[in-house]
Amino acid sequence: MKLGFSPADEAFRAECAEWLQAEMTGEFADIRGIPNLCDAIPRRKEWEQRLGEAGWGCIGWPREWGGRDATIAQQVIFAEEYARAGAPNRINHIGVELAGPTILAFGSDEQKARYLPEIAAGRQIWCQGYSEPNAGSDLANVKTKARLEDGQWVVNGQKVWTSLAHYSDMIFVVARSEEGSAGPKGLSFLLMDMDQPGIEVRPIRQINGEAEFNETFLTDARCAADAMLGAQGEGWKVAMALLAFERGVSTLGQQMQFRNELDAVIDAAKANGKSSDPVLRQKIARAEIGLRLMRYGALRMLSGTDLAAIDGAALTYKIQWATWRRDLGELGMEVLGQAGEVSASAHYGWPQLPNLFLYARADTIYGGTNQIQRNLIAERGLGLPREPRGSQ
Amino acid sequence: MEFAFTDEQAMIADTVRGFFAENATSERTRRAMAADGIDRELWTSFATELGLAGIGLPEEHGGAGLGMVEMAQVAEAAGAQVAALPLLGHVMIGQAIARGGSEAQKAEWLPRLAAGELIATVAWAPQLSVMDARISGTFPFLPHGASADLLLVHSGSEAWIVDLKGAGVSVQAHVTMDQTRPFATATLDGAQGERLADGDAAIAGALAAGWICLAAEALGGAQATLDRTVAYSKERVQFGRQIGSFQAYKHRLADMMIEIEQARSAVYWAACAVDEGSDEAQVALHSAKAFCADTYFMCAGNMIQLHGGIGFTWEHDAHLFFKRARSIQTLLGDGQWHREQVASAVLGAAA
Numbered sequence: 001m002k003l004g005f006s007p008a009d010e011a012f013r014a015e016c017a018e019w020l021q022a023e024m025t026g027e028f029a030d031i032r033g034i035p036n037l038c039d040a041i042p043r044r045k046e047w048e049q050r051l052g053e054a055g056w057g058c059i060g061w062p063r064e065w066g067g068r069d070a071t072i073a074q075q076v077i078f079a080e081e082y083a084r085a086g087a088p089n090r091i092n093h094i095g096v097e098l099a100g101p102t103i104l105a106f107g108s109d110e111q112k113a114r115y116l117p118e119i120a121a122g123r124q125i126w127c128q129g130y131s132e133p134n135a136g137s138d139l140a141n142v143k144t145k146a147r148l149e150d151g152q153w154v155v156n157g158q159k160v161w162t163s164l165a166h167y168s169d170m171i172f173v174v175a176r177s178e179e180g181s182a183g184p185k186g187l188s189f190l191l192m193d194m195d196q197p198g199i200e201v202r203p204i205r206q207i208n209g210e211a212e213f214n215e216t217f218l219t220d221a222r223c224a225a226d227a228m229l230g231a232q233g234e235g236w237k238v239a240m241a242l243l244a245f246e247r248g249v250s251t252l253g254q255q256m257q258f259r260n261e262l263d264a265v266i267d268a269a270k271a272n273g274k275s276s277d278p279v280l281r282q283k284i285a286r287a288e289i290g291l292r293l294m295r296y297g298a299l300r301m302l303s304g305t306d307l308a309a310i311d312g313a314a315l316t317y318k319i320q321w322a323t324w325r326r327d328l329g330e331l332g333m334e335v336l337g338q339a340g341e342v343s344a345s346a347h348y349g350w351p352q353l354p355n356l357f358l359y360a361r362a363d364t365i366y367g368g369t370n371q372i373q374r375n376l377i378a379e380r381g382l383g384l385p386r387e388p389r390g391s392q
Numbered sequence: 393m394e395f396a397f398t399d400e401q402a403m404i405a406d407t408v409r410g411f412f413a414e415n416a417t418s419e420r421t422r423r424a425m426a427a428d429g430i431d432r433e434l435w436t437s438f439a440t441e442l443g444l445a446g447i448g449l450p451e452e453h454g455g456a457g458l459g460m461v462e463m464a465q466v467a468e469a470a471g472a473q474v475a476a477l478p479l480l481g482h483v484m485i486g487q488a489i490a491r492g493g494s495e496a497q498k499a500e501w502l503p504r505l506a507a508g509e510l511i512a513t514v515a516w517a518p519q520l521s522v523m524d525a526r527i528s529g530t531f532p533f534l535p536h537g538a539s540a541d542l543l544l545v546h547s548g549s550e551a552w553i554v555d556l557k558g559a560g561v562s563v564q565a566h567v568t569m570d571q572t573r574p575f576a577t578a579t580l581d582g583a584q585g586e587r588l589a590d591g592d593a594a595i596a597g598a599l600a601a602g603w604i605c606l607a608a609e610a611l612g613g614a615q616a617t618l619d620r621t622v623a624y625s626k627e628r629v630q631f632g633r634q635i636g637s638f639q640a641y642k643h644r645l646a647d648m649m650i651e652i653e654q655a656r657s658a659v660y661w662a663a664c665a666v667d668e669g670s671d672e673a674q675v676a677l678h679s680a681k682a683f684c685a686d687t688y689f690m691c692a693g694n695m696i697q698l699h700g701g702i703g704f705t706w707e708h709d710a711h712l713f714f715k716r717a718r719s720i721q722t723l724l725g726d727g728q729w730h731r732e733q734v735a736s737a738v739l740g741a742a743a
Contacts, residue, residue, distance in 0.1 A: 001401060001461050002394045003664045003672075009393075073393040266738055275739045278732075285731035288738050289658075289679040292672075296657035299395040313657070316650045371639075377649055378642035382622050385637035 003299075005073060013077045019054065020085035034088040035257075035352070037212050041167050044091045048122030058096050058120045060249065061104065065112060066120025072249060072302050079253030091164060095119045095126035097250060099172055099191075102242040106189075106229040115170075115191070127194070129159040129173035129216060130239065137372050140184040140236060144218060146175035152222045153177075153190055155198070159216040161366070165201045166214055168194050173218070174239050177232055189235035192223040208358040209348035251298045251317065255291070258321070261328060262287055264352050269335045283331055290324045315381045319373040322363040329357035395660070404462055408469035411442060416475035418709050424476035425571035428539045430511070431476040438477065439508020446506025448601065449486050453502035459667035463601065464608040464659050471609030472616040474712045476572045478536040480605050480723070481512040485544040487601035488551055492594020497586070501542075501553070513540035513556075514598065515578070520547035526582040527554060535723070537576030538565035544598060545585075551594035552585040559583065570719040572712065599724070600666045600677055606720050607662065607680040610688035611655045613720075617688075617695040617713050618648045624699055644694050651687040658683045675737050682730035688717040 005013070024032045028050070031043050051057040052066070060075045061067025070078065090096060100119050103111055118124035135141040144157025155175050165171065171192050178186030192199070198221030203211035230238040266284060269275040275284075297320065301313040332353035333340045340354045350358065364370045378384040397405060415434055424431040439445035448463040449455025456462070463483060470477055482505065489501050504510050515531040522528075531537075531545060543554040556563060560583035568574035588594040622645060625636030635641050662680035665673040692714040696703035703710040721727060736742070 001397055001660060001664055003661070003668060003670060005393060076393065270739065276742055278742065281735035281739060281742060282728060282731050284739060285682075285734040288675075288734055289683055289731070290654075292661070292675070292679055293654040293657045293683065296395065296661040297654060299393060300657055300660075303393045303396040312649060312653045316653045320650055320654065371643070374643040374646035375639070377646035378636075381649055382618075382642070382645055384622065384625065384642045384645065385634050387637070387639060 003296075005077065009073050009077055012074050013081060016056070016078050016081040017085065019056065020081055020087055023050065024085045024087055028087075031088045033086040035355075036210060037089055037091055037164060038210055040088075041091065044088055045122070045125070045167075047088065048090070048092050048125070050122070052120055052122035057122050058100055061100065061116065061120060065104070065116035075249035076252045076302060079250050080256055083253040083256030091167070092119070092122065092125045093250070094128050094164065094168075095124060095170070098128065098242050098245055099126040099170070101245045102172075102229060102238060105241060106238050108226075111191075111226075111229070124170055125164065125168045126170045126172065127162050127165045127168035127216075129162060129171045129192075131161045132158060133160055137369055139239075140187070142174055142176050142187055144173065144175045145179075146173075146177045146188055146190060147179075148177075148225060151225050153188075153225060153227070155190065155192065155218045155221045155223070157218050159218070161204075161213050162201070162216040163213040165194070165216050166203060170194060171199075171216070172229075172242075174235050177235070181233075184236035186233050187235035187239070188232050189229045189238040190223055191227045191229065192221060196221060198222060206359075207361060208350055208355055249302065251301075251321075252295070254321070255295055255298065258291055258294070258325060258328070261325070261332075261352070261356055262291055265328065265332045265335055268332065268353065272335070272337075272339075274335050280331075280335065283334070287324070287328055287331060290320075290327075294321055294324065312381060315377050316373075318367060319364075319370050319377070322360075322373075323370065325356075325363050326360040329353075329360035333357045395664070401461060401465065404458075405465045405469070407442070408444065408466050409472070411438075412469045412473040412475055416470070416473035416477075418712075421474060421476050421572060421712065428565070429476050429536060429568075429572050429574040430478055430539050434475060435477055435508060435511075439506075443506075445482065445508040446486075446502075448483060449490055449502050449506050450498070453490075453498050454506035455486075455490075455502065460600065460604050460663035461660060461667055464604050464663040467605045467608035468612035468615075468659065471612030471716070474572055474613060474616075474709070474716050478511045478513075478539065479609075480535050480573070480602060481514050481540060481542075481544070483601040483605050484514045484598040485512040485542060485553070487597035488544050488546075488588060488594040489553075491597030492551060492588045492590040492592070494589035497588060510541045511536060511539050512542040512544060513537045513576075513578075514602065515543060515545045517545055517547040520545065520550065520552070522550075522552070522585065523582070525585050525587065526560070527552060527580050527585040528560075528582055530577060530579050532577045533575045534563075534578055535573050535575060537578055538563055538574065540576075543578060546591070546595045546598065549591040549595070551588040551591045551598070553588065554580065554583050554585050568719075570715040572716060573719060600673070602724050603677045603681040604659065604663050604666065606723055607655070607684035608659045610684035610717065610720050611652070611659050613713050613716055614648070614652050614655060614684070614688040614691040617691040617710075618645065618652060620709075621645060621648075621695050621698045641698060644698060648691045648694055651690060655680075655684045655687040675734055678730040678733040681725065682727040682734075685717070685721040686727055688713075689721055692717040 031040050059068040059070040063069050103115050146153045146155045173190045177188035198219050200217040202215045205211050274280050297313045304311050420431050446455035447458050451457035486505050513534040540556050543556050545552050560581045562579045564577045566575050628635045658680040662676040665676040696710045702708050
């Protein structure tokens with residue numbers, strides 16, 4: 001049992017750090033440190049392409065599809081250095097972390113050849129069509145319908161909370177392809193072009209005033225019959241496998257962002273004298289301890305050799321970081337006091353800590369609410385009986 | 393990235409878990425509770441058959457030459473059974489001598505500690521009255537103090553060993569809430585002390601071992617409260633359903649698991665950091681002690697609540713965990729003190 005990385009991994013770290021540092025202080029200095037997913041989109045598309053050209057776009061993928069065959073440790077290191085360099089949040093994280101790995105796992109050779117090199121090159125941005133107005137926590141309650149017509153899928157319905165949809169090139173859609181089916185049966189997993197008349201995107205304004213996500217309306221939207229992952233009617237299996245990719249190597253990069261946020265709280269407390277308040281010192285210490293334990297929990301999760309076993313660290317990770325970050329948002333406001341409730345901006349916009357306070361309310365909801373997470377932990381991790389289901 | 397047990401460490405974990413599960417039974421622990429809080433037979437087989445008393449001590453002095461990670465594994469397994477063992481004082485005095493003793497002191501004490509021949513307890517004193525190596529004063533709350541042969545007492549940069557069976561020592565045992573680690577008060581009146589050569593190194597070694605021991609015991613105990621409560625929730629039926637199928641119930645169990653997984657990271661982070669001499673070691677130790685103690689107490693409290701009436705009885709083991717958890721929260725610095733040490737590291741000292 002060891003805390004650190006091997007010398008070879010540290011050499012790899014130096015290589016990534018050098019390249020990222022050069023880009024973020026050079027040609028792409030203007031987009032350094034952008035925290036959200038909605039500003040400077042054209043420049044960030046260029047950045048995705050730069051990552052692709054230099055072979056840093058999808059380093060965990062096989063070389064033949066544009067990756068580097070990087071080990072888990074190397075992927076973790078890249079994610080850490082990426083965040084440390086202040087490189088902007090990946091606008092194609094859904095393509096890189098979700099769509100790509102799912103195509104690798106379920107796609108035909110022809111599908112891999114069609115999509116993977118484009119994603120790896122940073123030329124194809126993806127978004128996710130899972131949630132619907134009546135399919136939130138109950139994700140299988142999909143109403144969007146797909147029917148085959150003249151060698152094409154014709155899709156009708158509505159998706160919601162579609163992050164990045166307004167500038168994505170592709171969307172994966174879970175749609176009901178068997179008339180009269182219900183729940184996880186009879187769903188298909190379709191890969192659709194966003195640029196078509198049958199798809200309309202409407203932004204949703206969020207609690208913090210910004211609009212990162214959207215409603216996506218599908219009205220006779222089309223894709224080819226073979227633009228489907230997995231077998232017809234077995235899309236649920238693909239959809240669930242994809243969700244498993246959602247936790248992973250990017251977690252340690254995400255933690256670098258959390259570190260910045262906690263440091264901002266600490267700096268604010270030092271600046272306004274709250275750092276001497278014994279009660280706040282206790283709360284800041286709790287936040288510090290929570291962040292450190294998150295790091296070692298993630299290292300434990302990624303060091304695990306027995307990936308088949310349901311790993312406790314992995315199963316509890318989502319609720320742990322989401323709750324930690326929501327608490328940090330509240331702590332930030334406690335440190336700032338009323339100064340945190342007034343914006344210097346002419347429009348409804350917020351600096352880092354008040355924005356964190358608002359934005360973090362989403363963390364305990366998306367990707368499985370804290371309540372759903374507790375069900376999963378109890379049922380999968382502890383083997384407790386499943387919640388009785390109501391009729392569909 | 394190797395933040396996982398090696399094959400050898402996984403084997404140690406299995407061995408100690410099996411040993412304590414088989415031997416540190418509720419029945420035997422309760423017999424020890426009615427006496428001085430030590431299961432002598434368990435201590436003897438722990439030290440002699442398994443050679444675990446010397447796990448973190450150097451090989452040239454009769455130990456196994458392993459580190460804090462392996463010591464934590466032992467403490468975790470002992471904690472899971474709330475074993476009535478004088479482990480805390482033992483690992484603290486062992487590390488004090490191993491890290492701060494002269495060669496002669498190591499040769500004198502470590503083989504006997506590794507063999508389990510001596511039982512030890514520990515005190516911290518704000519001030520120490522010493523005249524010509526003779527120590528006087530009152531030392532309260534000594535864990536397993538009434539049974540101990542040796543006292544490690546530290547103050548400032550000095551660490552001393554006192555023979556509690558020697559002249560000028562009187563020891564008063566106390567009825568203690570956690571009967572598996574009862575406290576005693578020692579009154580020394582010019583008792584002979586032996587000063588360890590390097591006091592700072594001795595104290596640092598003792599505290600690191602003590603904090604890791606308590607954090608690991610807490611981890612093992614917390615996991616046991618979860619395991620036992622999960623088992624109960626599958627047996628017990630109310631309203632025609634296993635009670636573990638109710639969300640209000642299963643979410644509390646899930647909350648226990650979320651804390652326990654963090655506690656596990658904390659214990660082995662701290663143990664590794666000490667073994668590797670990492671810059672993070674102090675923050676890791678304070679984090680682990682504070683976090684694991686709170687986790688254990690939360691879990692033990694939940695164990696009682698989730699068992700209902702039976703959990704409140706003397707007959708059920710829930711109170712053993714609950715009382716051990718309460719005791720660990722205060723031993724060697726309470727959570728507020730440890731968190732303040734973390735706060736000082738990130739915010740600077742309080743103004």
